[in-house]
Each structure stands twice: as structure tokens, then as C-alpha cells.
Amino acid sequence: MTYEQWRDARLAEVTDKVKVVAKGMVSGPVRLPGVPGEWSVNEAGALTHESREVVGTVELPDGRTALAGGADGFYGVVVTDPGALERSGLQGIHTYPYDPEWVFEGEFRAAQDDRRLQVEHLTSPRTTQAVTAPVDLVVTINGTEHVLAVVETMPGQRLVIFTDETNGTETPAIGRWLVLPLQDPGTRLTVDFNQASLSHHHLAPAVFTCPLSPPGNHLPMRVEAGERALMYDLKAKAHTYLRHLENREWSEARAMCSAEATVWHNDGKGDSTIGENIAGMEAQIEPIASMRYEITRQFEQPGEVLQQHVVNVATKDGALFKVDAAVYFRFENGLITRIEEYASLPGQG
Numbered sequence: 001m002t003y004e005q006w007r008d009a010r011l012a013e014v015t016d017k018v019k020v021v022a023k024g025m026v027s028g029p030v031r032l033p034g035v036p037g038e039w040s041v042n043e044a045g046a047l048t049h050e051s052r053e054v055v056g057t058v059e060l061p062d063g064r065t066a067l068a069g070g071a072d073g074f075y076g077v078v079v080t081d082p083g084a085l086e087r088s089g090l091q092g093i094h095t096y097p098y099d100p101e102w103v104f105e106g107e108f109r110a111a112q113d114d115r116r117l118q119v120e121h122l123t124s125p126r127t128t129q130a131v132t133a134p135v136d137l138v139v140t141i142n143g144t145e146h147v148l149a150v151v152e153t154m155p156g157q158r159l160v161i162f163t164d165e166t167n168g169t170e171t172p173a174i175g176r177w178l179v180l181p182l183q184d185p186g187t188r189l190t191v192d193f194n195q196a197s198l199s200h201h202h203l204a205p206a207v208f209t210c211p212l213s214p215p216g217n218h219l220p221m222r223v224e225a226g227e228r229a230l231m232y233d234l235k236a237k238a239h240t241y242l243r244h245l246e247n248r249e250w251s252e253a254r255a256m257c258s259a260e261a262t263v264w265h266n267d268g269k270g271d272s273t274i275g276e277n278i279a280g281m282e283a284q285i286e287p288i289a290s291m292r293y294e295i296t297r298q299f300e301q302p303g304e305v306l307q308q309h310v311v312n313v314a315t316k317d318g319a320l321f322k323v324d325a326a327v328y329f330r331f332e333n334g335l336i337t338r339i340e341e342y343a344s345l346p347g348q349g
Contacts, residue, residue: 003098006195011093014230018088018203021064022079033206034255035079036061045073087240088334089233093198095226102193102225106139109147110185117149122174122201123209124259131211137180139191141221149214150180158182161199161213164223171228172198175213196226202333203230205258232334235298238305241329241336242293248285250278257336264340274336290314305329311343 001009022032026047029040037050037060047054047068058066064081116130132152137160139146148160163175176196183189200208237256244253254274261274272280285291291313298307311323323343330338 015085017200018090019080019084020078020207021081021084023207024077026075026077027073041073047075089237091231091233094228094231096224098194099225104139104191106137106189106191108135108185108187109138111135117214119214120212121209135185148217153211162217162219163213164219166222193223193225198227234305234331235300238329246291250282254278261337266342287315289316303331
């Protein structure tokens, strides 16, 4: 596979994965986040949804599709939403330019029998799990031999999860992946850091609770090769967030923000959580007949949007108000992490 073919395949994989909005394992009664109905296993060991047996796919009432697989009382369910890709604003994957100097020959070295490593996972709160690590990848870079543990987080998927000196500034702080073939110890293979990829966690942090790099899988150098970040239309995402507020779609607006997102207003009250901010808006909306955000200017740079807008408010008693505001949005992994709003006092129209 050429580098361009690999990039095309990665984009196809990412655009497919971004449609996944929920997933989980079912061995007893459980509800998947954001998915109506209860999943369970009946006395015969078959998977059920709302007491109806499920085979293959289930069309959910809201247009989403649940794909189920498994047997004997243990099942995996993946829920996809065909509209999730458009809502995400995903435009592509930002990469370093291809550099043949980052292609090496490596070797799989046998690890001790049944080796398992304690690896942290990006759950909330974070958890540590024992992960199978059957071999090491040995690769020599600039005359120095590096030994990186190879993990199998699921059957058939062999990964090197590594960090390097670009993390946290030019690439994600959580590190990147090298997807490797299933081959025996002693096998020599091509190690191409131009194919270092982002984890699925960046697409939907609540859905893909990916593993972090095992202890020792750090390269003490700048690996300026491979994928750097997902590219989003952040202006469109800021616009969509405001439209959710207009339409009183509180849960949809909340879903566009990270769990740790904060909000600041120039009212002297300091920061609030995104949950507190949206709950406050919901509590104060009853006297308002309609609210419309008219965006007058937007400026974007990586991870940030600054905009000016006018909030046109009509109350149920017939009053009309306009509020001029400047708002700063900060994004990470396509989610809003910070909102700062500088608003004028309401002006009656």
C-alpha cells in the first residue's frame, strides 16, 4: 500500500468511525448512553432490545442503527448515526509532510509468556486495565535501539502506542498509534512513522475510551511524521452550538462540549461549568418567545473561534431586545472546551 492509499484508507476509516455515537457490551440489563430502551439477554441467551430479540441490526426510532454481534449471552452493540458526520464538521486529517527518513526496519522480539501490562484507559474517571502484550517492537533510530511494547487491545489488532517530544504541542498529548501486522517473534518488518495515526478517542471521547501508551513507550525525540490532528470546520460548529440554544435543544448543545468545559461571562461571577451554564439558560427561558443569534463576523485559527454576534430576543409580552456580544470558543478534539462571552446590556428595539 502506498502512502497516498494509506491516507485515503485512514480518512475512510475515520469518517466511518465518527458515525459511531454509542457502544457497549451486553450480558445483562443495560442502557447505552443516549440510546432509548433497555438491552438485555433472555433466558435462552439471546440478545434483546425492549424485550424483542435482536439479530444483526436494529433500526432505532430516531433514525440511528444498532449493530449487534456475539453469542451465548455476551454481545457487543454499536450504534451509528448517519447524520453524525455532517454535525461533526470533520474536514480531514492534518499530517506532517511525508518523510522517507522516518521509515525503518524493525523486528518483533518475543516477550515473556502471557505478558500483560497495566495500561491506563481514557475512561472518565480514568481506569487501568491489564492488556495483552505478546511481543516488543525493536527499532533503531539515529543509531539508538528503542524497544517498544506491542499491545493487543482486541483480537487481531496489534498496536504500538507511543509518545514523543511533539506531544501536547504539535500532536495529541495522549500519543499516537502504529498499527502492526500479526507476525511471529523474529519477524523483520517495515516501521513507517509516516503512518503514525491518531487514536479513535479524538472522534468521540465518551465512546472510544482508548488505551494510553504503556510505561516505557516514549521516544525521546521529535517524531515529525504521521498524523497530527483532526481538522474541523470550527466556525460551523460554533454556529451549530448557537442554533441548538435558539431551539432550546439543551442536550444537543451540551453534547457539543467536553465534560470539563467552562464558561465565563463579563458579569463578575467568574467561571461556571457548561452544565451550570446551560441549566441557567434553561431556567430563565420561560418568558422568552424567541431568541436568534445573528453572527456578524467570525475569525478562526487552529482550535479557536472568535466571533461577534447580535442576540435578538422577543419576550412573550411583546418586548424586543438586542444584545451585542463578542464570544471566544476554544475547541479540542472537535468539542468546545471553553466559552468566554463579552456582552453589552440589553438594548430595547
